[in-house]
Amino acid sequence: MEFLNYFGEVFTFTNMLILVLGTVGGLLLGAAPGLSPTMAVALLIPFTFHMTAEQGLIMLGSVYTATVAGGAISAILLKIPGAPANIATVMDGYPLAQQNRSKEALHYCFISSFIGGVIGILVLIFFTPLLANFALEFGPSHMFWIAILGVTVIATLDSGSTLKGLFSGCLGLWLATIGYDDVLGVERFVVDPVFSGGINIIAALVGLFAIPQVFSLLEKKTEKLDQFQMEYKSLLSSLRYNFSRIKALSIGSVVGIVVGLIPGAGGQIAGLVSYDQIKKLSNDPSKFGKGEPDGVIAAESANNAMVGPSLVPLLTLSVPGSPTAAVLLGGLLIHGIFPGPDLFITHAKVAWTFIDSLLVAQFIMLIFGLYISGLARHVIKTPKNYMAGIITVLAIFGTYSVQNSFADVIVMLSLGTFMYFISKFGFTAAPIVLGIILGPIAETNFTQAKIIADTQDGIINYLITGGLNLTMIGICILSIAYGTYSEFKTVKQKI
């Protein structure tokens, strides 16, 4: 029950203010179509740089939770998921709005998100120390394979193509080698003094996630969107109905937890799998897709239940459970916190305050989510070109403010433009970012492993023997093989 010792830290005036601002801002950012949780967190990381580690992480954590829930507002009112996690919410949320039941749908969405979110954070609280104790026995070879596993899993699950995902992951690992080698002190690929410290993580995060989105927003035509008037609906009756849907809530929460614990899977998978399950287990599946509240309840409880468990592998093994968790890893690193087995020993206060704040954020999200649903209707009407302008200003200002360096802005814009170009060929940003973040960990541990192995049986024997090493190699091979096999199956079905 160590988490209870640090609960008081969340309730200081500054931390509570950050928590409320982060949650409300996250709800509004999530409601804006085109702003995914991953991009929202990436854009905010530079602004947390001058905060303390606790404050920065409270801000990022609350934005992560709230954007996932806020994305349902545009999913229900506009049929545009605010975030990929809300794809399943559209299926019954929008038909409910068409039946003039939009407020009811939003009530179900926030109440279910709250229930799923709280269950997910409780899993995070109780599972993390167990896994951390197990991970304390890891040596350099294990840490090397964990870094490779993180890149492989994100590469195979986040990208549409396993090979393209792997290529992107390797590109990130290569980019991470720019600058001084930590162990040998040799300068590599420094074509300009700007790169002597390597590629700044924040510049990379903001550039790779925000700039391609700006280009995409500008290249799409602005569509005229339908909007529905809010009907009167008593919150009490929504609460009563929501809590009576035990089956939908249980399926959503369990699916969310399982999907969250699998590294690399995202909120959209949790939402879609739980929607599919509740539909299959329903007495009348024909109601789904026509405005069935259980569809919204299962999808929303699943995508928020996924948030907590997706942080378990991140905080204990440095393997992110979702693309947004991968960006959060960057946020932890800029505050000098390296997640891993000893996180709860060396940075216990920061780690537990962060986790406790996520639990409190669920309550704030419920209260403000229900209250600002009406206000968010104005945010979702923001024209796309205005949205692109706002993102560009935030990206440039945020990147510059970290080191007062214009060079970082140039790196950010160059990486962003390059990312937009290669995204046209089907490459995705998450594996590159994770490669940049995990690259130094992989390389340092590889070099250390080599030094140890030179005194023993050689590097190959050192890296590929032992149960844990073999398990991680096995998971890497399995995820690549399964990803390639499913792709071929899909191609065959299409032909």
Added chain:
Amino acid sequence: MINFGNKSVIFVSLLIAGLLFYLSFYSGTSKEIQAYLFPRTVSTIMLIVTVFLFYQNLEINFLKEKERLLQFFH
């Protein structure tokens, strides 16, 4: 929205992997050669992945052609 075909994907992958492979083969003192071991390994893997991308493209084209011929003879 512009989206490119499979052949251009292989061309771009080959271009990026080839450039990084070339840059990674810097030869200097033994310490420098050791420091370049990791980027060298990564860029080699990128080239291998590009070869697999090429093979995957061939396989897909073969399946499409096979299906077209089967439909033609039936």
